Amino acid sequence: MTFKVTAVLGALIWAGTGSVFAAAPQDPAVVKIGHVAPTSGQSAHLGRDNEDGARLAIEDLNAQGVVIGGRKVKLELVAEDDGADPKQATAAAQKLVDAKVAGVIGHLNSGTTLPASKIYNDAGIAQISPSATAPKYTLQGFKTAFRVVANDVHLGGTLGRYAIEQLKGKVVAVIDDRTAYGQGVADEFEKGVKAAGGTLVARESTTDKATDFSAILTSIKAKKPDILFFGGMDSVGGPMLRQMKQLGLQAKFVGGDGICTADLPKLSGSALSSIQVVCAEAGGVEGEQKKTLEAFRARFKTRFNHEVKLYAPYVYDAVQVMVAAMVKAGSSDPVKYLPTLAATQDYPGVTGRIGFDAKGDIRHGALTIYTYKSGQRESLGVVR
The missing domain is CATH 3.40.50.2300 (Response regulator)
Known part of the structure; x- marks a missing residue:
């Protein structure tokens, strides 16, 4: 359990508040976080992996207790399936807007992220993609669009x-x-x-x-x-x-x-x-950061009974950095916390330090080169 406390504490200490874990007198307010990925179709195994990453982040934050603007909140995951289809993606995006989510993590594919991003932007809702790599995503000029991987x-x-x-x-x-x-x-x-x-x-x-x-x-x-x-x-x-x-x-x-x-x-x-x-x-980590990521992978497997397939750690970090921005801004209203999210420069995630440039791209994005030996993926090194 050491890793869980360290990771969440890191996020909330970074957020600059000393009262995050304090009991609040009111009943917890519900803050909805949307997540979209293909949980049906050929890429469903990757979509479910992403959704599990979001679910683990929500569970960790709720277990620790989060206070936003002086009030304790309960985070709620609102998950949608886009089937890796652009039309289904826009329908899913509109459902999340109608559900009044405070922010969205997704989508998995560039082809679904791009059309959905306009819907989120028009609604003024923050979107962090954990995996969409198309350069166009952050070149549209949307102040709501961010990503935590290299393009x-x-x-x-x-x-x-x-x-x-x-x-x-x-x-x-x-x-x-x-x-x-x-x-x-x-x-x-x-x-x-x-x-x-x-x-x-x-x-x-x-x-x-x-x-x-x-x-x-x-x-x-x-x-x-x-x-x-x-x-x-x-x-x-x-x-x-x-x-x-x-x-x-x-x-x-x-x-x-x-x-x-x-x-x-x-x-x-x-x-x-x-x-x-x-x-x-x-993405990629080196040195001591490897231990943090491996601890996450072990905890993820214990919780969901399967190995991380690809993007779950980035989804986990995307949820954490979004909520940390809400805490620091003192509000879950995107209008109020979006500037804080955009100003993120050194968030301590399980995938490494996270900061965004003026377009919403991750700064100092890394790549890890892999091969496969005896049926197992093996790292050949990190390239920046």
Whole structure:
């Protein structure tokens, strides 16, 4: 239990109040925090992981007791499913606005985050995405939009240079899944490859629901790439790896955070050979911070009986930093706490120190490069 107390105390000490844990005479006021992710469809395993991260943060804060503006509050999670579908995402966003949530954590995908962000902005409600990496999200000029992970410019570009400079790739093929995330990260990867002197021999597209890639992979195999980059999610990347093996396509399989999950070995089956896959997660910790994150992962597994799949720690931090801003501002009204949230510079999260720039992007965003050995994800290091 040491970690829980430390993490929550850190958030509330940062918030600059000495009365957070004091008993309040009134009945607790309810403060609703919205969360949206795909809890149905192909990305449901990642969406449920995100929702569990939000739920754990709410439970921790309620257990410790939070006082906002001199009154004890009870935080309530209002969870919606967007099915990774832009239309469903906007409907879910409007439901949260109608429910008068004080803030929203989500969405998981860039393709759902972007259309929903306008709805939150029009309603003046703060939104922190724990995982959307499309640069456009924070380039719209919305004062309500924030994220706690690095964007595609950093992630894709860094991976492109890494593929050429560290993996010694020379001939590169790229496939994207036609989503905002997949296309965006693939575009930035392509730029990184070219900047590092690599040669792009193919750029193909599939969809985020496809299962048959034989025609695309056969065409790519004829061009003999040593690197194949996929911009998309693990639910498509896993089957793609299986078909690569069937066709004898032995290129290194490189991807962003969408494929960089604990479930990729299961989704790809026996096709996932050691060190064939190299991927990057938008975030990363080093030194003593590793102990804090590992303690969170252990506690998360105890609570939900499954390992963290990908973004749950970032969701947890997003909830904590939002509530800390409410505490510091003395109000859960977005009009009053949004300036405090935007001014966040050194919040002590389980994923590291969190601060936002003028656009709402995280400052000093890190990437962790991973590979897989014997079916287990293994870190190759943190890149900033």
